[in-house]
Amino acid sequence: MNFHVLTLFPEMVENGLKTSITGRAIEEGKISIDATNIRDFSEDKHKKVDDYPYGGGAGMLMQAQPVYDAYQHVVSQIPENHKRRVVYVTPQGYPFTQRTAEQLAKNDDLILLCGHYEGIDERVLEEIVTDYISIGDYVLTGGELAAMVMIDAISRLVPGVLHNEMSAETESFHGYLLEYPQYTRPEEWHEKMVPEILLSGNQKKIEDWKLEEAKKRTMKRRPDLYDQYFALHECKDKLMLNKTLNMDMIESINRGRAILIARDGNDVLIQDKETGYFHHSGTKKDFFMNLPKEVRLSIKKIVLHQEEMVEPVHKLLNLQYRLVCYQSVYTPRERLPITGLYRADGKPTENGVTIRPLTMEYVDEVQYTYDHADYQKVQDKDYIKERIEKGRMYGAFVGDELAGMIGVHNDDSIGMLYVYEKYRGKRIGTALQTYMINKMIDLGWRPYSQIMVGDEASTKIQRSLNMFLSKTPIIWMGQD
Numbered sequence: 001m002n003f004h005v006l007t008l009f010p011e012m013v014e015n016g017l018k019t020s021i022t023g024r025a026i027e028e029g030k031i032s033i034d035a036t037n038i039r040d041f042s043e044d045k046h047k048k049v050d051d052y053p054y055g056g057g058a059g060m061l062m063q064a065q066p067v068y069d070a071y072q073h074v075v076s077q078i079p080e081n082h083k084r085r086v087v088y089v090t091p092q093g094y095p096f097t098q099r100t101a102e103q104l105a106k107n108d109d110l111i112l113l114c115g116h117y118e119g120i121d122e123r124v125l126e127e128i129v130t131d132y133i134s135i136g137d138y139v140l141t142g143g144e145l146a147a148m149v150m151i152d153a154i155s156r157l158v159p160g161v162l163h164n165e166m167s168a169e170t171e172s173f174h175g176y177l178l179e180y181p182q183y184t185r186p187e188e189w190h191e192k193m194v195p196e197i198l199l200s201g202n203q204k205k206i207e208d209w210k211l212e213e214a215k216k217r218t219m220k221r222r223p224d225l226y227d228q229y230f231a232l233h234e235c236k237d238k239l240m241l242n243k244t245l246n247m248d249m250i251e252s253i254n255r256g257r258a259i260l261i262a263r264d265g266n267d268v269l270i271q272d273k274e275t276g277y278f279h280h281s282g283t284k285k286d287f288f289m290n291l292p293k294e295v296r297l298s299i300k301k302i303v304l305h306q307e308e309m310v311e312p313v314h315k316l317l318n319l320q321y322r323l324v325c326y327q328s329v330y331t332p333r334e335r336l337p338i339t340g341l342y343r344a345d346g347k348p349t350e351n352g353v354t355i356r357p358l359t360m361e362y363v364d365e366v367q368y369t370y371d372h373a374d375y376q377k378v379q380d381k382d383y384i385k386e387r388i389e390k391g392r393m394y395g396a397f398v399g400d401e402l403a404g405m406i407g408v409h410n411d412d413s414i415g416m417l418y419v420y421e422k423y424r425g426k427r428i429g430t431a432l433q434t435y436m437i438n439k440m441i442d443l444g445w446r447p448y449s450q451i452m453v454g455d456e457a458s459t460k461i462q463r464s465l466n467m468f469l470s471k472t473p474i475i476w477m478g479q480d
Helices: 010-017 020-027 064-075 098-104 122-128 144-155 203-221 223-242 247-254 293-298 307-317 360-371 381-389 428-442 456-464
Strands: 002-007 032-037 084-095 109-114 131-134 258-264 267-272 278-281 301-304 320-330 353-357 393-398 401-408 414-419 448-452 467-469 474-478
Touching (some): 002 010, 002 064, 002 144, 032 064, 084 098, 098 144, 109 144, 247 267, 247 320, 353 428, 360 414
Parallel strands (some): 002 109, 278 301
Antiparallel strands (some): 267 278, 320 448, 320 467, 353 393
């Protein structure tokens, strides 16, 4: 990901960010930070960039011309196919939150404009800015510190920056809960002991303790966040009445990805922060009619969990059928045995099979494979590239040859299973599915997949691994 900062003090930005985790990420090529000096684009012989405001008032205002020319210089270096946003860092913007960071992290390039003096000429802001963002209700001497705060928070969400795929998912604000207390050596300090449960080695009890402590801390320090957490988990209790059918919604809540949009009795509507998809479970035919108009207009893609809701959603929201799938859920907490399928140490089995993450060199091969598979015409190259970049696709190799692949979709469901014809009948598919189930369990997640209606080969593998299929399907709908 590339950060471009338009500033009067480029050294301040570069010196502040080229250390610690962000500095390491720059060295490894995970992110880049380019600080452009707006003063370099002034047409004034003294490099002046400010002037008095029309209409009077205290202080000086940054002029439009040098800001615009600096912006054009940066844009000229960004590939046209890159997703980009232009953020003006200002106390008049909407609040910067973890969710804001997650949304901005989905871009290829972010241009952050740092104001000074009394601000910037409104005309250039209207022409180039896409987002107005504030880090708090206070005033700084300039936007550089705020831009650095935002870059730090967003960088942590870029794949590979933290060197730990779980770190960004378990820290403060994940799932509306603050982070639980943490301790390191020594066991006793100032006559205070590390909680005994953390020394027990009982991982289930430790995880339960962490959750309870996170809830206590959130309730005490951020009751506003706790109210949102509590409301979501009340909905989860309703969804658990048919947990196999509703597993995608349940896991979205468990993994801190869900936003509660509306609830009416047993009807629940959430939105997944990562995919943008809305998910509804319930049977009230007038549920969507009773939503605020602005909410209805925002629903462009949705997963329905009851077939009787298809007609009212089609009529009211003008959404069409896209896909019909069964949910497939692995319910035990124990890992599956791997004997003969693959080795945990990454070495080849007796038949030469290894499973490892796919790298970018396989993007074209994977894309070609899915394009020519009868039942896998839903993946585009950008999606495959993004899954590989995030370490969410794995290949089964026989020697150096790719024999099959599997991935984790952006909703965290297991999918994209494919085995090349010459390797079918050798339990490659079973090995890949087992690998992914065990990986999910190691992460503390409930493994689940979505199997297209009529996909008998995948259904057979799922059932052989004791995965339970929902009795009725879920329906994916969207605009044409």
